[in-house]
Amino acid sequence: RLRLASPPSGFTFKGITIQSEVSQSRVLHGVFVTNVQNVDISDNQIYGFPTGTGISASSVSGQICRNHIHDFAQSASGVFTGGNPQSTAIEIDNYRVDTTNSADLIISHNRIKQLSFTGSALAAYADQSDGINIQSEPAGGSSRIVVSDNVISNVGEGIDNFGSHVTISGNVIASVNHFGIKIVHKS
Numbered sequence: 001r002l003r004l005a006s007p008p009s010g011f012t013f014k015g016i017t018i019q020s021e022v023s024q025s026r027v028l029h030g031v032f033v034t035n036v037q038n039v040d041i042s043d044n045q046i047y048g049f050p051t052g053t054g055i056s057a058s059s060v061s062g063q064i065c066r067n068h069i070h071d072f073a074q075s076a077s078g079v080f081t082g083g084n085p086q087s088t089a090i091e092i093d094n095y096r097v098d099t100t101n102s103a104d105l106i107i108s109h110n111r112i113k114q115l116s117f118t119g120s121a122l123a124a125y126a127d128q129s130d131g132i133n134i135q136s137e138p139a140g141g142s143s144r145i146v147v148s149d150n151v152i153s154n155v156g157e158g159i160d161n162f163g164s165h166v167t168i169s170g171n172v173i174a175s176v177n178h179f180g181i182k183i184v185h186k187s
Contacts, residue, residue: 007059007097009037013044020049027085028052030069035097039058043144047071051085054112056092059100064107072115072129088114089155092145093135093163101163104144107132112152129156131173138164147171157182 011033018030022160030046030053031094033039039062044071046054054069063153069089089112093102115129131152143163149170158173173180 002076007035007037011036011038011179012040013042014040015043017045019047020052029056031055031057033057033060033097034095035100036062037063039064043071044068046089049087050074051087051096052089052090054089056091056094057089057102057105059097060102061104063105064090064110066109068111069111070111070115074117086130087115087117088130088133089115089131091130091135091183092133092168093143094133096135103144105143107147108149110150112150112155114154115156116154117156130160131155131158133157134163134166152176159183167182 006151015087016048020028028049029148031041031043031044037060039057041055041057041159042063042065044067046067051070051072051074055064057064072087074085074087077177087187090107090110092105112131116126132145132150142163143162146167149158156177156178157179159168159171161168161183168181
């Protein structure tokens with residue numbers, strides 16, 4: 001397990017376009033940030049992935065704002081090992097450092113659309129796509145995450161929240177296949 005005494009602060013990722021050159025059968029991460037305080041991931045465009053994550057942030061504070069994440073499509077099946085493939089525009093705390101939760105994080109004004117599984121991938125895995133996914137937290141932790149004013153459409157699930165102390169407000173969610181907003185807590 002990675003253990004750092006104090007995380008670095010003040011990382012900015014702004015105004016970048018990331019387009020996948022791979023059309024099928026790979027899992028890609030556009031932006032992967034872990035263990036950074038006061039991160040600013042804003043005004044980026046991420047598109048054309050077969051399967052994967054647009055922005056993956058874990059053990060962070062700061063903001064993820066005004067990004068446009070769109071047009072992820074997977075049609076092939078039988079090529080993935082180790083579980084079902086998943087496409088997520090913005091994923092929080094899937095790769096925590098030393099069980100540290102993200103805290104004081106704003107996810108706002110992002111546009112997320114068209115993350116889909118089609119053809120044999122849809123038949124084999126169902127529509128495994130999320131607009132925003134916030135993972136569960138270790139016992140005693142607190143996320144303090146605000147998810148507001150995002151526009152999410154044409155995904156399996158709009159907002160999939162497993163965390164605590166999360167405020168969800170002012171989002172527009174349309175054309176989802178399973179859940180608009182899902183809040184799940186395990187005992």
